[in-house]
Amino acid sequence: MTPFELVPLLDLGPLLPELSEFLAGLALLALMWLIVSKAVAPRFEELYERRTDEIEGGIRHAEQVQAEANAAKAEYQAQLDAVRADSARSRDEAAERGEQIVAEARQKAAQEQARMIAEARAQIATEREVAMNELRLQLGGLATTLAGRIVGESLDDERARRTVDRFLTELETQPVRVRGAGE
Known part of the structure; x- marks a missing residue:
């Protein structure tokens, strides 16, 4: 009886x-397991490890690029703030200079x-003096001529x-009367 026949x-x-078929199947299974574990599985493991390294390298590279981008952004922001401050200072200086001008x-x-x-007052005073002198001369001449004719x-x-x-x-000394538009 076979061991399988013992189990009713x-x-x-x-x-x-x-x-015999069962033992041959077990031997083939062991041989297949040995081939897969020694030849196929290491290749798959190597492929998985290479892919993992590539992915992790890509992630590290992406993180590095992100860090560089953040640093560049911070530098750009600092430069932009400096330019804004310089522009505000220049604008304030220009406003002060404009007010000064x-x-x-x-x-x-x-x-x-x-x-x-x-100058106008001096010129007016000079012209007034000249006019007064001319007036005195003319008035004096006219007055003496008139008085001489009246007295004889x-x-x-x-x-x-x-x-x-x-x-x-x-x-x-008499107050001056200015003639207006109504007179």
Whole structure:
């Protein structure tokens, strides 16, 4: 009897293998396991390890590139902040310079205005003096001529000059009336 025949519960019928077939199958299974474990499995393991190294290398490379990108971004941000600060400083300096230029221009304009007013006043005073002298001469001449005709004799020059000066002094002390548009 075969060892498989001892087990009455397993009645496999024609599927029950012979002992020799069973042993041959076990030997072939052991041979296949030995071939797979010695030749095929190491190649698969080597392939898996190579793929793992490539993937991990890719991940390390990606992390390195990411770190470099972050460093470049930080450097770019620092440069951008520096440029913004420089731009703000330049803008502030330009605004200050503009205010300074405007203040200088106002000061020069005020000085020029004061100079022009002083020159105009001096010119007016000079012209007034010239006009007063001409008026005295003409008025004195006319007054002496008129007085000489009225009195019938001519006045001396000294007396005529004193009369004209007194008249002009009285004229200067009187308030000036300016004629408006309604008069």
